[in-house]
Every structure is written in structure tokens, then in C-alpha cells.
Amino acid sequence: MEKIFNWGIIGLGKIARKFAEDMQHLPNAKIHAVASTSLERATAFAAEFGAQNAYGRYDDIVHCPGLDAVYIATPHILHTENALLCLEHGIPVLCEKPFAMNLAEAKRMVSTARRNRAFLMEGLWTRFIPAVDYALALADQGAIGKIHTVKADFGYHLPFDPHSRVYNKALGGGSLLDIGIYPALLALFVLGKPLPEDILAAASFTRTDVDESCAFTFRYPDNQLALGHSTVAANTPVEAWLYGTEGAIYLHPRWHHTQKVTVSQYEGREEIRREAEFPYQGWGYHFEAAHVMECISNGLLESDRVPLDFTLDLVETMDTVREKIGLVY
8 A cells, every 4th residue: 555645734824725735636645734823723724634633833743743744834934943843853844935035044944954864845836837847848958949038927916915924024025035936936947057147126115115016137147038027016917938049938827837838939930839738636736745755755855856956046046136126024
């Protein structure tokens, strides 16, 4: 009989709920334990998703027997604290993005994971969405020639509420860390190393002193550009383009978990287009969960698809964007 993988979850908000719902698409996985700042909330969540263990304090989950990994879905500002707690107890961690609030925190998390030989990965679920993986593979194979521009946006309209997590600076709010990370990670996945040699960025701010909208441009040494935009002030297309010397790849809305990709290849002044669809059930978090389970089952301490060095590069890049727009937590 195949072993059932026991997941724990710290933080029981909207993303945690989506993650838990997606476990139904993995027959060899289940929610085993959940932790919240409210025992009542934890007990209700556990009952809904069949978890045997519920805790009213985050710290208590590390003493739960039988845990195979913990998914951290708390507000951004708590990611490092929660991850370190698990890693110091040798518990594998899948940490929701953004991995940490800054590079110093991220380095501490990585060094703790390596010292304790505990698996650690940032929850960049987009990397595991089948259609996105297909687009990245095509780009890497040179299907549209040399990539010269990556362009992506992510925006949704969220009415201003100073108590909302997204607008609360004390919780790491703002569009950049919440959703601007998606255009940034796409640029780094496609254009790779070296990191941008120049970053330009601008932002508009709310009265709670977090960015409502942010736009950035990465300029790379080899004449390549990445353009990104995030906002919580408008519903934007949420689409992405990879432009190459021989064609283009379009990731249909919402691109970060799209099910459809269009590839255009230049034939003189004409374009030959073909579409590929990758339908799936659920939200798509089960793809990254399955990858983590496979890594841990094979004795790996980090992912080969979202390696820790990539996460450190991403955090460093986001730190630079924050510096450029004057966002300090």
C-alpha cells in the first residue's frame, strides 16, 4: 500500500483553504494537522478537511507525531518565524511566497534548513502549473529564438480597507509582495542568470504607506528586458508574453495558473499560430504539493525546479525593487 503523506498547515486563511481543497486531487496525501491563533478556527478547519490534529498556537504543531511536511500560509511578515520553528525541529517546509521579507531573513531560513538537513522550498505554485511549465520549456528549447522581452501583469480591484492584510504594512502588505512577485519570478525563470544589471521601478502608495500599484523594468546585460506591473486598484488582464527573435509565447489569463498557451512563430511578415490547452481540476496547488512529496520521498533537501538559490535571487531582486520605490517594512 502506498504511504499516505501527512501535511500540516500553519495559518488558515484563503490560500490555506485552497491548498487543503486541492489535496483531494492527491490520493496519497491528506491534511494531518492544522494550526491557527484560534483553537476554534483550527478545530473547524480540521473538521472540514479531515485533519486529526488541531492547534490553537502555531508553535504546537511541531510536536504533532507523524508530520511529513508543513505548509506555511501565514501573513508574509510571519513566514520566517514559522519556517524557522519547523526547520529547527527537522520538519520539511513548503513556505508560501513571498519566502521572506528581505534577503537577510531568507538567508537565515536557507542556512537553518541546510544545517538541520530539512527540506525547504518556496511555494511558487506557478512553476508547476502544466501550461506554464510547457511555455517555459518551449522558451528554454529556443522555440521562439532568443528571448528579448518578458512582459507580465497582475492586478485586481480590492476596495481600500486599512485593516485588510493587503493594506496593512505591519503584515507586509502592498501589491508588490502580494502579486508583483509573479511578474518578477517569470522574468527570473525565463531570463535566468545573471540577474538584472539595472532595475527601474515606480509605485503609488496608499495612506497606510504600502504600494497600491507598482511597475518595474529589469534590464539584463544581453540586451534583454522584463516588464512587470502589479496593482490592487484595478482588474487588469493578468496575462504574460514572452517575445523572441523568431516568435512569441502568450500565456492566457490568468497567466500565473493558466490552462492555455498560444505560440506564434514568424514566417517572414506572417505569423503561424498554434494553441495548446492543459485543463486541470482544482486551484493548481496540488502540482507543487506533489513535487514536494516526491522530493522528500527521494531524500532531497531542496527542489530542482525551485532551488533555494533561485529563491535567494528572487528575494534579492524584490529587495532592490522595494528600495527603488521606497517601500520599507
